[in-house]
Amino acid sequence: MLLPWELLILLSLTGCLAERNTRHGPVFTQEPSDSIFPLRSEDNKVFINCKAKGNPVPHYKWKVDGRYIDMDLNYNLVEGNLLINNPHATHHGGVYQCIATNVFGTIISREAKVQFAYLQNFSRKPRNTVSVREGQAVVLLCGPPPHNGEIKYSWVFNGRPSFLLQDTRRFVSQRTGNLYIAKVEASDVGNYTCVVRNMMTNATVYSSPTPVVLRRDGEHAPLLPLIEVQFSETLHVTKGSSVKLECFALGNPVPSITWRRTDGNPLPGKMKINHSNGVLEIPYFRPEDAGVYECVAENSRGKNVAKGQLIFQSMITHNTLKDAHMAIEANLQWECRASGKPKPVYRWLKNGEPLVLEDRILVEGGRLAVSRINLLDSGMYQCLAENEHGAIYASAELKVVASSPDFSNSPVKKSMLIQRGGEVIMECRPHASPRASISWRRGGEFLKDSTRWTIMEDGTLRISNISESDGGRYTCVARNPFGTSSSTGTLVVKEPTKITVPPLSVDATVGESIVLPCEVCGDSSLDPTFKWFFNGKLIDFNRQDHFEMIGVVCTSGDLMVRNIQLKHSGKYVCMVHTVVDSVSAAAHLIVRGPPGAPEGLIVGEITDSTAQLSWESGPDNHSPVTTYSIQARTPFSIGWQAVRTVPDSVPGQMFHATVIELNPWVDYEFRVVASNNVGVGEPSMQSKQIRTKAAVPDVAPGNVSGGGGRRGELVIQWEPIPEELQSGEEFGYVVAFRPLGTSTWKQTVLASPDASRYTFRNDSIPPLSQFEVKVGVYNNEGEGPSSHVVVVYSAEEEPSEPPSRVWTRTLSASEIEVYWEPITQTASSWKIIGYEVLCWEEGMQESDAEMVRVTDPAALLSGLKGSTVYLISVRAQNSAGAGPSSPAVNVTTKKPPPSQPPGNIEWNLTNSKIFLSWEHVKAMGNESEVTGYKVSVVSVIEESLKTSEQMLAYLNTCPHPPFGKSDHNSILLLPAYRQKLKQETPVLRSVQRWSDQSDCNASRLLRTRGLGYVLDSVGQ
Known part of the structure; x- marks a missing residue:
């Protein structure tokens, strides 16, 4: 399958090939246009473009000023373009036209005016002196030399390199080149040179100087403004062009120049006025810019006005003509519609020449009508529309075709299937010129129009209410003056398809599944196809999981709707298609489901x-609502x-x-x-x-209890009321209590809604006194209920005596055990809940002591420093606090263990025996003596070290010390261990020295290999 861009390229290539293979007359793709060429000696050639497409390829001719050009040394053709060698402004300027021709006809291009830009030199003849009085006006004439092309004028004063600046007193007209001085001053005396520049060739020429001198016979009197430079009274301006209006006045005093429109409209916003106000430029001229413009020159002596009308005109535009391929004797009509101002006039050309009119040919403005065309009318036609701004051409080709009827591209359909009782349309569309007359026959009998048989105007045969007897061969016969041809097709009549078991409307509940049947009977050879539509849209069974067509055979195509949802309610249509007919049947499915959401709550x-x-x-x-519930x-x-x-x-x-x-x-x-x-x-x-509105709270606090605290305190506790049950603002608690057996309640108010505890303090309260307590609630609406009355004990008394017989035992350099006699319970102290053990270094304050809380009469203090004196004190604790501390006892921790591990571990394997040795560790002065060594062994599986508690074994040489005597520095692995080594592939993990301060640093890991296993030995 082609991608979209590939298809686009293929279509483009196909179009190009089709156009290349189609024979047609010439059509211009490029035409000459008005041009001005500079005459340059270094590249003395000029190209005038012309190109046309056609099949066969066109050949070209050129005209200049209406005369055919003979190709010579000055003129050459380059693929239709005209090359002018060594052009001359006089000999080769003119109006050129390109002519393109092939076997189908000739067309001519639009006319193109060709000019050559040049600028000749001024005459060297000296210019006369101009004498003028001061205050008088003067005009210095430029008198430009012969030239062609756009020219720019300027003046040089006294030979200065810069041009004379224009202002309200001095003006250079770009139409005449003259220099206008409105009022002469003494500073104007000098030589003036006119400078002319050709904007295309960049050539510049200078005139001879014109001397200006002052006359001494008096000053010139004041003068009314005299408009010396003005624009035409009527000026035609084409659409889109730029127009410049010049206006300058002479006078004393120097006149001021202003511009306005006589219709009162403001000047166009795109308007440009130069700094001397003497030039008004309107670019991109539009119809709304047309009107009467005034230049007003004014000084103290009076004013003068020049006016002119700008008239909008437009170039010609028109529609294109379409090529016509028509049968002989047909009627041709072309209409050429053009617009322009002034209104264009029309001319018609055939093969580049004016169309010769005759009785069959009628021209009315831009309309051309040719009746009963013949082969001689074939050719290239052009409509020429022109006004004073130019002309424009539209071209089209007329091909007159004369041929006998031909069915090769559009034969009668060879076989047509139609159901009995239906209607058939049998088309007959031969290619013929002129148009053929059509008749039909069945077998050898020609058909005539009847109630069931109709031959239509275009030759189509229509047969209605088909019966089996209408089957057979039908022949279309076409005739014209150039011959006769026929084409035959066969009509096959089939029994119509009928739906025998249509789908029936049904009700279903959400989640159920149903089957809508669709069975047909008819001609089995027609191979019916089944399609289902839901609410007018074809069901895509590959994209919709709820739908499945089941039981698909030549006569059945049932639809199953699975797991029905509310969205499946609607109209279902079973449509059965065959090559001859289509039938359908519809049913409605009503889905009952839970109700939709209520609205407008x-x-x-x-x-x-x-x-x-x-x-x-x-x-x-589709199921009535039975109940509503509210959440x-x-x-x-x-x-x-x-x-x-x-x-x-x-x-x-x-x-x-x-x-x-x-x-x-x-x-x-x-x-x-x-x-x-x-x-x-x-x-x-x-x-x-x-x-909701506020109300008095109706829920009392729960779980009221208390007890504990310091001596002389009554602590009352309760569960606070949740915010959603506080019923209003300014919620708080009312706490009431009284000694058991009394009648007067003491109350206090707690304004915090989060309060859950209240402490009443009175040093006169005996320890463990019983109080009746209740807690109530209130808010800004009033006071709510109180809790049930409960009995709460006041705080107990702190222990009054310290523990006795405190003694200690040093375990190591970092650990001490402390023991004491527990305090005997008394009624007043109620219950001892634990002890606090205080430990601080000698020389420090008891307030800096570390404290350990325990419940038993013993404690283990760890993390201590070695060889350090500590003071130990113990005190009892109950819910009221801690009692007095016992007298401090001194205890000194042991020296720390050796800091160096065993070194230089060696091993030797002899007769399945492993002998290990290492250097003896010597303790330093502040360290405890070495009392033995510990050797640990672990198993290595697949030569990777795997350490775990289950694999660790300790070996010792004698029962005391635990792992080896301190004066021994070697070990022989016993047979039990050797057997274990054989089974588990052991590794001697470490050797550690042993002292009375427990384990310390281990030696480095040693890995050895022997008897197929690895042994690492580490000392302790």
């Missing part, structure tokens, strides 16, 4: 515990919760209810859910958030 009257709700019913999805959500709830209503069960015909048992002063959102016999529907949109 509104919250009405609100109290402290109720809310009135109303709503509108949503879609019932609520608060900032304190987890999701939506069902709430109680009045009535308790809202029937499906009721659309309002009252929600009850709401908490006061709580923000609520509500939603309504409908149910029917199918199930529970989607909930409605939640209501806007509302807040």
Whole structure:
């Protein structure tokens, strides 16, 4: 399959090849245009472009000023383009036209005016002196030499390198080249040179100087403005061009120049006025720029006005003509429509020459009509529309075709299948010129129009109400003056297709599956195809999981709808197609499902515990709503919760209810859910958030208890009331208590809603005194209920004596064990809950001591420094606090173990025996003595070290010290260990020296190999 860009390229190539293979007359693709060429000696050649397409390829001729050009040394053809060698402005300037011809005819291009830009020199003859009085006006004539092309004028004063600057007093006209001085001053005396520059050739020439001198016979009197430079009274301007209006006045004082429109409209915003105000330029001329423009020159003596009208004109544009391939004796009509201002006139050309009119040929303006065309009328036609701004051509080719009828490209369809009772259209469209007359025959009998048989104007045969007897061969016969031809087709009549088991309308419930049948009878050779449509759209079984066509055979194509959803409700159409007919049958599926979401939920009257709700019913999805339930959500709830209503069960015909048992002063959102016999529907949109009114709180605190604290304190505790049950603002607690057996309550108010504890202090309260306690609630609406009365004990007394017989035992350089006699319980101290052991270094304060809390009369202190004196003290603790500390006892930790590991571990294997040796470790002065060594062995599996507690074995040479005597520095592995080594491929992991301070640094890991296993030995 082609990609889109590949298809685009293929179509382009096909179009190019088709155009290249189609024979047609010439068509210009490039035409000459008006041009001005500079005459340069270094490249003395000029090209005038012309190119046309055609098949056969056109050949070219050129005309200049209406005369055919003979190709010579000056003229050459280059693929249709005209090359002019060594052009001369006089001999080769003119109006050129290109002519393209092939066997189908001739066309001529538009006329192109060709000019050559040049600029000759000024005459060297000296110029006369100009004498003028001061204050008088003067005009210095430029008198440019012969030239062609755009010219720019300027003046040089006294031979200065820069040009004379123009201002309101001095003006250089670009139409005449003259220099105008409105009022002469003494500084104007000098020599003036006119400079002319050709803008195309860049050639510049200078005139002879014109001397200007002052006359001494008096000053010139003041003078009214005299407009010396002005524009034409009527000026035709073409669309899109740029127009410049010049206006300059002489006078004393120097006149000022202003511009305006006589119709009162503002000057165009795109207008440009030069700094001397003498030139008004309007670029990109448009119809709205047309009108009468005035130049006003004014001084103190008066004013003068020059005016001119700008008339909008446009070039010619017109429609194109279409080529015509027409049969002989047909009527041709072409219409050439052009627009322009002034209105264009039309001329018609045939093969480049004026069309010769005769009785059959009628020209009315741009319309050409030729009746009863013949072969001689073939050729290239051009419509020429022209006005004073130019001419434009439209070309078209007329091919007159004369041929006998031909069915090769459009024969009668060879075989047509049609169902009995139907209608058939048999087309007959031969290619013939002129158009052929058509007749039909069946077998050898020609057909005539009847109630069932009709031969239409275009030759098509229509047969209606087909019967079996209409089957057979039909022949179309075409005739014209150039011959006769025929084409035959066969009509085959088939029995019509009928749907015998159509789908039936059915009701279904969401989640069910149904089958819609569709069975047909008819001609089995027609191979019917089944299609199903749902709500007018074809079902794509590959993209829709719910639909499946089942039982697909030549006569059946049932539709199964699986797991039906509400969206499957609608019209289903079974359509059966054959090559001769199509039949269809429709059924409706109604899907019953849970109801849709209720709509328009509104919250009405609100109290402290109720809310009135109303709503509108949503879609019932073909099953009436039986009940409505209401759900609520608060900032304190987890999701939506069902709430109680009045009535308790809202029937499906009721659309309002009252929600009850709401908490006061709580923000609520509500939603309504409908149910029917199918199930529970989607909930409605939640209501806007509302807040119930405040009320006196009705929930008392729970789990009121207490006890503990310091001596003389009564501690009362309770569970705080959740925010959703506080019922209003300014919520707080009322705590009441009294000694057991008394009648007067003491109360205190706690304004914090989060309070959960209150402590009453009075040093006169005996330890463990009993109090009756209750806790109530209140808010800004009033005081709520109190809790049940409970009995709470006051704080007990701290222990009054320290533990006795405190003694210690040093375990190592970092650990000490402490023991003491426990304190005997007394009624006043109630219960000892633990002990605090204080430990601090000698020379430090007890306040800096580290403390360890324990419940038993013993403690292990670790993380201590070696060879250090510590002070130890113990005190008892109960719920009231800690008692006095015992007298401090001194204890000194042991020296730290040796810091150096065993070194130079060696091993030797002899007769399945492994002998290890290492250097003895000597303890330093502040370290404890070495008492033995520890050797650990681990197994290595697949030569990778694997360490675990289960694989660790300790070897020692004698029972005391634990692993080896301190004066031994070697070991022989015993047979039991050797057997273990053989089984587990052991590694001697480390050797550590042993002292009374336990393990310390181990030696480096040693890996050895012997008897097929690895042994690493490490000392301790």
